Amino acid sequence: MQGAIFPGQAQWAETDAEERHRLMDAKVTIKEIARYAGVGTTTVSRVLNNHPYVSDEKRRRVEQAIAALHYRPSQTARHLRGGSSGLLGFLTDDVATTPYAVDIIRGAQDVAWAHHMVLLVADTGGNSRFAEAAVDVFRERAVEGIVYAAMYHRPVRLPAGLDGLPTVLANCFLEDRSAPSVVPDEVYGGYHATKAALDAGHRRIGFINLWEETEGVTPPFPAIYGRLRGYQQALEDHGQAYEDALVRFSNQTPRENYRHTRELMALPAPPTAIFCGNDKVAMNCFSALAELGLDVPGDVAVIGYDNIAHIAEGLLPQLTTMQLPHYEMGKWAVQYLIENQGRTMEPVQMALPCPLVARESV
Amino acid sequence: MQGAIFPGQAQWAETDAEERHRLMDAKVTIKEIARYAGVGTTTVSRVLNNHPYVSDEKRRRVEQAIAALHYRPSQTARHLRGGSSGLLGFLTDDVATTPYAVDIIRGAQDVAWAHHMVLLVADTGGNSRFAEAAVDVFRERAVEGIVYAAMYHRPVRLPAGLDGLPTVLANCFLEDRSAPSVVPDEVYGGYHATKAALDAGHRRIGFINLWEETEGVTPPFPAIYGRLRGYQQALEDHGQAYEDALVRFSNQTPRENYRHTRELMALPAPPTAIFCGNDKVAMNCFSALAELGLDVPGDVAVIGYDNIAHIAEGLLPQLTTMQLPHYEMGKWAVQYLIENQGRTMEPVQMALPCPLVARESV
DNA sequence: GCTGTTTATGGTAACGTTGCCAGATTCTTG
DNA sequence: CAAGAATCTGGCAACGTTACCATAAACAGC
Numbered sequence: 137m138q139g140a141i142f143p144g145q146a147q148w149a150e151t152d153a154e155e156r157h158r159l160m161d162a163k164v165t166i167k168e169i170a171r172y173a174g175v176g177t178t179t180v181s182r183v184l185n186n187h188p189y190v191s192d193e194k195r196r197r198v199e200q201a202i203a204a205l206h207y208r209p210s211q212t213a214r215h216l217r218g219g220s221s222g223l224l225g226f227l228t229d230d231v232a233t234t235p236y237a238v239d240i241i242r243g244a245q246d247v248a249w250a251h252h253m254v255l256l257v258a259d260t261g262g263n264s265r266f267a268e269a270a271v272d273v274f275r276e277r278a279v280e281g282i283v284y285a286a287m288y289h290r291p292v293r294l295p296a297g298l299d300g301l302p303t304v305l306a307n308c309f310l311e312d313r314s315a316p317s318v319v320p321d322e323v324y325g326g327y328h329a330t331k332a333a334l335d336a337g338h339r340r341i342g343f344i345n346l347w348e349e350t351e352g353v354t355p356p357f358p359a360i361y362g363r364l365r366g367y368q369q370a371l372e373d374h375g376q377a378y379e380d381a382l383v384r385f386s387n388q389t390p391r392e393n394y395r396h397t398r399e400l401m402a403l404p405a406p407p408t409a410i411f412c413g414n415d416k417v418a419m420n421c422f423s424a425l426a427e428l429g430l431d432v433p434g435d436v437a438v439i440g441y442d443n444i445a446h447i448a449e450g451l452l453p454q455l456t457t458m459q460l461p462h463y464e465m466g467k468w469a470v471q472y473l474i475e476n477q478g479r480t481m482e483p484v485q486m487a488l489p490c491p492l493v494a495r496e497s498v
Numbered sequence: 499m500q501g502a503i504f505p506g507q508a509q510w511a512e513t514d515a516e517e518r519h520r521l522m523d524a525k526v527t528i529k530e531i532a533r534y535a536g537v538g539t540t541t542v543s544r545v546l547n548n549h550p551y552v553s554d555e556k557r558r559r560v561e562q563a564i565a566a567l568h569y570r571p572s573q574t575a576r577h578l579r580g581g582s583s584g585l586l587g588f589l590t591d592d593v594a595t596t597p598y599a600v601d602i603i604r605g606a607q608d609v610a611w612a613h614h615m616v617l618l619v620a621d622t623g624g625n626s627r628f629a630e631a632a633v634d635v636f637r638e639r640a641v642e643g644i645v646y647a648a649m650y651h652r653p654v655r656l657p658a659g660l661d662g663l664p665t666v667l668a669n670c671f672l673e674d675r676s677a678p679s680v681v682p683d684e685v686y687g688g689y690h691a692t693k694a695a696l697d698a699g700h701r702r703i704g705f706i707n708l709w710e711e712t713e714g715v716t717p718p719f720p721a722i723y724g725r726l727r728g729y730q731q732a733l734e735d736h737g738q739a740y741e742d743a744l745v746r747f748s749n750q751t752p753r754e755n756y757r758h759t760r761e762l763m764a765l766p767a768p769p770t771a772i773f774c775g776n777d778k779v780a781m782n783c784f785s786a787l788a789e790l791g792l793d794v795p796g797d798v799a800v801i802g803y804d805n806i807a808h809i810a811e812g813l814l815p816q817l818t819t820m821q822l823p824h825y826e827m828g829k830w831a832v833q834y835l836i837e838n839q840g841r842t843m844e845p846v847q848m849a850l851p852c853p854l855v856a857r858e859s860v
Numbered sequence: 861g862c863t864g865t866t867t868a869t870g871g872t873a874a875c876g877t878t879g880c881c882a883g884a885t886t887c888t889t890g
Numbered sequence: 891c892a893a894g895a896a897t898c899t900g901g902c903a904a905c906g907t908t909a910c911c912a913t914a915a916a917c918a919g920c
Contacts, residue, residue, distance in 0.1 A: 163875095163876090165875090165876055165877090166876065166877065166878095167876080170900095175899080175900085176899065176900035176901075177876090177877085177878090177900080177901090178878080178879090178899070178900055178901080178902095179898090179899065179900075181877070181878055181879090182878095182899095184877095184878095185878080188897085188898095189896090189897055189898050189899080190898075190899085191897090191898065191899090194898090194899085208634070208637050208638050209638060209876085209877075210578075210638065210640070210875090210876055210877070211638045211639045211640075212574055212577045212578050212583065212639070212640060212875090212876075212877090213578055213875075213876035213877040213878090213905090214876080214877055214878080215574045215877095215905090216572075216574050216575055216578050216875090216876080216877075216904095216905045216906065216907090217876080217877045217878055217879090217904075217905055218877090218878075218879085218904085218905060219877085219878085221574065238600050241619070241621070242621050242623075245619070245620065245621055249620075254618055254620075254635060254639065255618070255619055255620075256616055256617070256618060257603070257607070257617055257619050258607065258611075258616070258617075259603070259604050259607055261604075272570070273616060275570050276570050276571060276572065276573045277573045277574070277616065278572070278573075278574060390811070390812055390813065390814045390816065391814065394814055415808075416808055416812040419781075419809075419812055419813070420812065420814060422785075423784075423785075423788065423813075423814055426785065426788050426789065427788065444808055446777075446778055446806055446808065446809060447781075447808060447809060447812075449752075450752055450778040450781055450782065450809075451752065451781070452752045452753065452756060452782060452785055454752070525905095525906090527905090527906055527907085528906065528907065528908095529906080532870095537869080537870080538869065538870035538871075539870080539871090539906095539907085539908090540869070540870055540871075540872095540908080540909095541868090541869065541870075543907070543908055543909095544869090544908095546907095546908095547908080550867085550868095551866090551867055551868050551869080552867095552868075552869085553867090553868065553869090556868085556869085571906085571907075572905090572906055572907070574905090574906075574907090575875090575905075575906035575907040575908090576906080576907060576908080577875090577907095578874095578875045578876065578877090578905090578906080578907075579874075579875055579906080579907045579908050579909085580874085580875060580907090580908075580909080581907085581908085
């Protein structure tokens with residue numbers, strides 16, 4: 137790069153720098169810094185950790201040596217010596233289900249990073265044997281805590297082997313509430329979605345709620361029951377009577393979502409607004425309304441849930457929907473973990489609001 | 499657990515076990531195992547690492563001690579001693595853009611895990627200062643390699659400070675191709691999408707390609723040019739003439755996507771199939787066709803790209819689309835990293851096929 | 861029965877770092 | 891100016907692990 141006196145020299149200097157680089161980048165230790173700067177290792181350590189009692193002269197020399205040799209302290213040695221590992225485990229059952237659930241990771245990471253900690257992530261793919269193996273690995277690496285995240289809001293069971301490891305659940309919870317958790321406030325979401333329709337002047341508000349059965353049993357999904365309660369509460373607060381006919385439960389296949397919309401609109405007194413259990417339902421709802429020649433939001437307002445950007449921003453008109461606090465849950469989980477380091481954690485059950493994202497469909 | 503001679507002893511043993519557990523889970527070392535089993539630390543180490551020259555008797559005693567004290571070797575100490583860190587860095591510019599890009603992480607993780615390695619992930623949020631800080635942290639933790647992933651296929655520039663660290667790019671590449679990379683084969687995707695329409699008997703095939711400009715300049719996105727080339731090639735192979743009027747470029751806003759569909763269908767000889775640059779385009783294309791009273795796939799076939807499950811499976815009819823090999827890219831990147839440990843890596847430029855996912859829209 | 865190999869075992873150093881201690885120098889203060 | 895405090899400084903041990911070395915016993919072959 138720099139000007140060279142003559143070719144041979146330039147070439148030599150270049151390979152030398154390269155060689156040195158290769159050798160050094162591998163392992164520059166505090167000892168070499170000490171030797172290079174002509175001080176003891178302790179002094180170097182003191183400079184690194186901003187301890188007092190180092191003369192300006194030596195501090196300068198050490199800093200220079202560090203820069204010259206591209207020294208980086210070994211986190212491994214620090215940890216072994218007695219420091220913290222600075223590692224947090226992020227365990228998730230299945231990332232793929234809800235795409236924007238990645239935001240949980242981002243939220244967790246941002247807080248961790250601010251505390252000079254790093255995230256070790258493992259996706260178990262729903263395999264509990266794998267989950268236990270992951271916990272084992274986390275333990276071997278001395279993580280200081282674990283965030284267990286589910287990709288949709290539901291009760292979970294923790295993998296074995298977590299005893300004694302501070303664990304916070306995000307977007308899920310234990311049936312017995314014995315561990316701290318942070319989840320979306322579904323009642324709040326249902327309430328404000330309905331309120332948005334009411335505030336826009338709508339009085340008959342349909343609700344295509346979610347529904348799911350495994351072997352005839354409906355798991356206690358808060359999304360289903362919470363949003364319904366919020367819906368009812370909002371109606372009540374606005375003096376509107378609750379009407380069974382306006383509430384439907386869809387197993388979320390496109391055809392079912394479509395059918396429920398059609399049946400809702402075939403009512404003697406059809407709704408002028410439809411609150412959909414999620415954005416996919418809203419998408420199919422749009423199709424059905426379009427086929428009926430109805431305009432959104434002119435004839436019927438539609439509100440979704442989840443704020444899946446690809447759908448909500450991609451639809452025509454763009455979808456007004458409820459935001460799941462994924463990012464915030466990730467943040468909260470790690471925050472709580474870090475705040476309570478050392479202490480035993482209270483099993484706080486935190487619910488974060490799902491704010492309305494107003495677009496064009498109301 | 500074992501039978502007790504008299505109650506007092508049992509009780510003592512119990513609390514003792516609990517107490518011991520609390521204290522030990524914190525840190526059981528190889529030394530304590532050795533003392534408990536009445537052997538030397540070396541012997542314990544030999545058992546742990548399946549080395550020969552340990553009598554069955556002592557091996558049994560050591561294994562028992564390990565189980566009794568819930569011992570786990572410290573990866574930190576192993577690493578310091580000279581072992582590998584077993585850490586891989588996963589650096590990404592922005593996870594949020596394409597939701598299913600998380601599959602890159604899953605793919606990377608699965609391979610890493612199979613090699614007893616763990617993924618350290620950092621999302622830079624597109625901030626290059628943060629990216630460099632992340633590289634620094636990765637270095638301090640002695641990661642053995644880095645996967646740099648972009649969330650849509652494009653040229654990138656690596657953060658500073660990666661010199662000497664084996665790096666593989668996933669879903670992105672360097673302009674000068676100086677580092678190995680793995681990306682989707684866009685030409686292949688464009689070719690097979692078009693071929694699917696041709697094979698279904700279609701002869702006039704519209705193409706709503708993607709387009710993007712920043713300050714009047716279109717970055718060299720392979721998605722745009724590659725798919726177009728594939729489209730052209732497929733037509734040629736089937737003896738169909740390429741027609742400029744059938745190819746459009748959309749900046750991907752819902753309204754533009756809609757407009758392009760309408761204009762395509764307003765042609766003197768409108769297409770009987772439309773290949774969309776991605777699933778969002780296809781979604782808007784569906785709306786436009788529905789409004790025209792056209793049936794999919796009866797009147798017009800539609801093919802998407804990306805296979806965003808929420809859209810592709812949520813539409814009516816379900817969308818036939820091209821799968822981006824996210825999971826496979828993650829796998830390939832880590833595989834390549836691990837295979838070439840120690841060696842200097844050839845800057846292989848790998849392109850993985852985008853297979854057709856046949857659903858109902860063709 | 862003597863050499864040479866195979867098997868079994870534990871002690872010790874080293875990995876890179878920092879806390880503790882001890883020694884040396886300078887600065888206060890009565 | 892003597893005694894104590896504050897400021898510098900480096901040596902050494904220890905964190906938990908494994909490679910290397912040394913020692914010892916058992917076993918083979920002639």
